[in-house]
Amino acid sequence: xxxxxIEELTETIDTEETLAMDTVLDDLEDWxxxxxxxxxxxxxxxxxxxxxxxxxxxxxxxxxxxxxxxG
Amino acid sequence: xxxxxxxxxxxxxEQVEENEKNRLTKKTGILRxxxxxxxxxxxxxxxxxxxxxxxxxxxxSKVDFLLFCTESPDYILPPTAxxxxxxxxxxxxxxxxxxxxxxxxxxYGLGIAKGFIESGQAKNVLLxxxxxxxxxxHPQDHSTAPLFGDGASAVWIEGLESETSxxxxxxxxTDGSGAENLIVPVGGMRNPYGVDKKETTDQYNNIRDNYHLxxxxxxxxxxxxxxxxxxxxxxxxxxxxxxxxxxxxxFHQANNFMLKYLQxxxxxxxxxxxxxVAEYGNTVSSSIPLALEDMLKANAxxxxxxxxxMGFGVxxxxxxxxxxxxxxxxx
Numbered sequence: 538x539x540x541x542x543i544e545e546l547t548e549t550i551d552t553e554e555t556l557a558m559d560t561v562l563d564d565l566e567d568w569x570x571x572x573x574x575x576x577x578x579x580x581x582x583x584x585x586x587x588x589x590x591x592x593x594x595x596x597x598x599x600x601x602x603x604x605x606x607x608g
Numbered sequence: 609x610x611x612x613x614x615x616x617x618x619x620x621x622e623q624v625e626e627n628e629k630n631r632l633t634k635k636t637g638i639l640r641x642x643x644x645x646x647x648x649x650x651x652x653x654x655x656x657x658x659x660x661x662x663x664x665x666x667x668x669s670k671v672d673f674l675l676f677c678t679e680s681p682d683y684i685l686p687p688t689a690x691x692x693x694x695x696x697x698x699x700x701x702x703x704x705x706x707x708x709x710x711x712x713x714x715x716y717g718l719g720i721a722k723g724f725i726e727s728g729q730a731k732n733v734l735l736x737x738x739x740x741x742x743x744x745x746h747p748q749d750h751s752t753a754p755l756f757g758d759g760a761s762a763v764w765i766e767g768l769e770s771e772t773s774x775x776x777x778x779x780x781x782t783d784g785s786g787a788e789n790l791i792v793p794v795g796g797m798r799n800p801y802g803v804d805k806k807e808t809t810d811q812y813n814n815i816r817d818n819y820h821l822x823x824x825x826x827x828x829x830x831x832x833x834x835x836x837x838x839x840x841x842x843x844x845x846x847x848x849x850x851x852x853x854x855x856x857x858x859f860h861q862a863n864n865f866m867l868k869y870l871q872x873x874x875x876x877x878x879x880x881x882x883x884x885v886a887e888y889g890n891t892v893s894s895s896i897p898l899a900l901e902d903m904l905k906a907n908a909x910x911x912x913x914x915x916x917x918m919g920f921g922v923x924x925x926x927x928x929x930x931x932x933x934x935x936x937x938x939x
Contacts, residue, residue, distance in 0.1 A: 578869040
């Protein structure tokens with residue numbers, strides 16, 4: 538589940554870096570406003586979760602993003 | 609009398625702007641856009657699109673109603689539709705008016721045309737959509753400018769003797785609470801020209817101000833993913849169609865990634881679904897008719913009796929419905 542999420546996130550934000558659960562989002566060059574919009578759309582379509590821009594803004598690591606969509 | 613689309617044409621400005629080959633372009637799929645020159649107005653593109661339609665054999669003297677959809681009018685007043693009546697040499701015995709809608713505007717226009725035709729008030733309606741968003745966007749807003757292209761469409765809707773209507777199962781929606789997510793704040797009566805300019809620069813050096821288009825991209829995509837699937841369900845239910853009965857889905861061509869998310873969310877991965885923004889970008893109210901004409905050309909051998917269209921955007925406003933394109937005779 539976590540692995541699938543990481544794969545999907547990598548594709549969604551279109552990064553060539555290797556992501557892990559403890560990757561800090563601000564360290565990623567590709568974590569920009571476009572990735573923001575893409576992540577919200579991904580959460581909605583793939584996980585059926587409505588995630589607010591505020592929630593995404595508060596996320597520090599990949600694990601924080603995962604917490605927004607799991608369950 | 610039942611309303612049917614009989615002909616379509618579109619016009620694009622000659623000037624083309626290439627998008628940078630960057631992350632944004634890869635995501636949006638928009639390679640280039642047509643951009644109106646200085647002094648080239650939405651009404652000029654409207655005239656070109658309508659003349660193309662007349663050149664296909666549709667007789668301008670038969671138009672008895674003109675609808676003009678734009679958010680880039682020539683003036684605050686008079687309505688641009690009245691100027692177009694004169695410029696296009698249409699009869700003086702026609703009704704003509706503007707209406708202000710964006711990406712949902714084409715579907716609303718078909719609904720208005722259907723209303724006039726099927727209530728016996730008109731027989732031949734000319735619906736024109738035209739937009740020059742490039743003039744609303746700050747030239748240094750590099751996150752918004754690459755998304756939008758200018759253009760116009762002209763569509764002929766005619767009343768035909770028929771049991772069924774060629775424009776049906778229309779469903780509309782409005783949510784003004786989201787108005788500020790896509791807005792040009794200055795220029796109307798609320799904030800007239802001359803008010804102080806409020807400029808912001810983001811971390812990527814994109815400049816926006818209250819005299820230009822301000823878009824909250826995340827809010828708009830969230831809204832689209834919310835309303836489009838629900839409206840689609842309502843349209844299909846009213847039309848009595850299963851997903852696979854539909855010959856083509858032609859949604860507002862916002863950008864590649866939004867169209868892909870919507871396709872996934874609406875569970876339309878295995879059905880004919882139009883997604884082609886590479887050459888035009890988001891042309892606002894013209895995006896659906898533009899896509900329809902391209903789709904018709906690419907599917908000349910297909911019977912396109914049930915085509916689902918869906919527009920969504922500024923307002924916030926949305927609308928969807930089913931159109932029958934088998935009476936389209938002038939391509």
